[in-house]
Amino acid sequence: MKNNKLKQISGSTFLLMVMTAGVMLSFKTPEKKLPQQRKPNIIYIMADDLGYGEVGFNGQKKINTPNIDQLAKEGIIFKQHYAGTAVCGPSRAALMTGINTAHAHVRELSAWTASGKSIDLGSDEITVASELKRAGYATAIIGKWGLDESNTTGNTLDHGFDYFYGYKTHTEAHHYYPPYIWVNRDKVILKDNVPAEHKGTYSNDAFTAQAINYIQQNKNKPFFLYLPYTIPHNEITVPEDSKRPYESLGWPKKPMKPAHYYHDPEGNTTFAGMVSRLDGYVGRIMAELKKQGIDDNTLVIFTSDNGPAFNNEFFDASGPLRGSKLTMYEGGIRIPFAARWPSKIKAGSVTQQPAAFWDFLPTACEIAGIKPTKNVDGISYLPTLTGNVKAQKNHDFFYWEVNETQGPLQAIRMGNWKGIAKYEQPFELYDLATDMGETTNVANKYPEIAAKIKATMASTRTDNPEFPLTKRESHYGNDGSN
Template sequence: MKSNKITRRKFLGLAAIVGAGAGYHWGLSSKADSSALGKPNIIFVMLDDMGYGDLGLYGQNRIRMPHIDQMAREGIRFTQVYSGATICAPARSTLMTGQHTGRTTVRGNWGDLEHGAVPCSGGSGPRVPLKEDDVTIAEVLKDAGYATGITGKWGLGEPDTSGLPNRQGFDEWFGYLNQHLAHSHYPEYLWDNQKKKKLNGNRGTTKNFANQSHYSHDLFTDFAMDFIKRRGAGEAPFFLYVPYCLPHDSFQIPEIESYADEAGWSKVEKIYASMLTRVDRDMGRMFSLLREMGIDKDTIVFFCSDNGAANRYEGTFNSSGPLRGKKRSLYDGGLRTAMVVRWPGRIKAGAVSDDIWYFPDVLPTFAELAGASLPNNIDGVSVVPSLLSQPQPELQSRPLYWEDHERGFRCAARKGDWKFVCNGLDKPVEVYNLADDIGEEENLAESNPELVKWLWDFLKQSHTPSANWPVPKLDQDDGKI
């Protein structure tokens, strides 16, 4: 790994990048003595396919997650935060690079072998790795003196490619490299840095999971707890990224928690709820460890999902809540995510925010928390003021952009209360007012032609060509669609 990758790139001044956050240092209010308090540890926990409505905080009344409920009582809950994509790999790419799906390197789960994609380890289609000159959150924080670790599902690089976590700023890495093998929670092996760690007793099956030895989620939690113990006791701050694989299928778990006797629930529903309750248990363990080590107030913790629910579970969990669609949809059910953030003594307890932000904002936010410089090619802004319940009005008006290439080119945008969905360049644009219509039921495009024109202009401005995900009508750059 080229440890000086970041320092060779051009940077803009931090104040110019973070806009309204320019008056803050390390994410602390101007009244705080930031030089005495230092840089916070940062933990980012992201679930896989958890729906916006799966938490009690967002309307769930059947799945029990008491530690996340407590996390919100001690921190802030956001109601209008979005993933960077509707599916696994591009969502992770937007998170790591601070670039939306019109520009980030990985814009889909599969790519083209003729244009830099590589065979998938373990089967499935070819994957596109992050490039050597991509700058990730881990590199930005490592450059600022952080120890960096990741455990769970990476999804942005295959063996011996530039996309490996250890070549993208992470000191320590343990988990799945791609989403194909992550369909089994009892894999035959996991990656321990750049070596395979064989899990004796596991058969790697996605069907029969009885009498297997090592449940990957539990191993990820063990790694996370050990990382916190070791790195939290050191002088340097740490960044720990935990992209858990639950509650993604296949639906496998060592034991159904307290839902075995729920009448009318399918076996899959019982396992799904148990997966979320298991994550909640482990979040409780993590918070207990932070308190025991005396670093609770020095650590900011984020909790979210990578995209919308894979299954709405209508009538049981209503996993998308009031939102339209689910995973793979560009409606809010596929894009909007729960987001809870806790930082005792810094973030206001019990706060709720309607500020609008998304995954490309995470990199500049972490950079401000760390007092770090930023690469000049990102699309996000720091939301540190919003985390601290301080005004950040530009979040309500600046436009957000998404592309999806899994079913042909589709795109979406949000600007203020207006949401735009285009399910193909040969399809009419849909326009919704989310303030009045959170379920995106009433298409207002016909009565708002100026908004339709705005989307086409914004689309052409936001999209950059990609050999792996070509869009001929846009890439020809002839000004026509």
């Protein structure tokens, strides 16, 4: 990595750098004269592998998420919001570019490319950050990027972000006490962090401190803060204070064995503690917005990158939905989603309007008063956010694919019909209007609808030599490729 500077800092110095406003922040965008009506700030908070049913506002009973639930109560809940796909990298690419996995450059993790080469965001791809920067926004990502696997074309600073603090690759993000962190283009060694022993600074604590610093630094100008936490993705570990509320509840034990992931010994209380710690982060972010007097003019979105991956049954992680991460069932791709914007969104709103990650780019552009630079697959959901439902445009269909251990999977939602094509298995069709749990395959009952969805799958998907619809083996073995 010849273009990267290597720095080494102690744990105490690291904490000081995180907690002191401005010390580690180097923003390239000069402050501009504010217009009379300032454009709204946008904060996009994304959990990692948090299931549809793992938040209180979607029915979670075991894990406490009061701050996330309050955000939802004071804004709007989308009951039918979808991720980019059922695994992190391509899902995040869809969010950033407005392009779904039928046409995307990144359609899977690098472990599953046909050539074995890493796949990064392409140099010609335009992101939400690029668009908002064009509209005069300061832009930052703090957390997990996952789209710069080979240190070539995917660097955040080359895709519209002024500031980056976090993990460049998805495998770096598998450890909560990382040996190093990226700050812009610099690899900063955290010499007091010991991943296997859980010593040092818990990365997501640092992300929150950095986010608060960023808000303080940019309170007088419009900003876009993309805040993709790694909680509650494997590894299952959290500081002890987050576990304590759950340790005396008599829950069944879920012993965890460290391997690629350095899990804590007991999984259920640790996982619950991770989600509640995330909830605490959200509370701190919301409090800071109020403290800085910018709460009313800030859109805050909370969501997850795909379905759940940990103990779905005990935590009822997918709620009423079938499936989990890496599946094309609703539990793999339908995600918790709430948005709060006091000056624009009516508190207590709930919508059944379907939307997906690729809709965020045109939504952000409309908020900023610009049009997307390129044609995208997304449709702005700003009318739904603001209650102007008659102006909301709808998709003809939604498309997803994923290709890991079970072979290629494709899905299309067309109205309330959901078709799933599995590798060398019969086609499946579900009516989500009457069967949101996808319990009854009605492909034989409605062959004309199944045929239409199959034809749409074939016509909308473009070929990509790295992601053919063939079954492949992981290039990373079984050491945590997702």
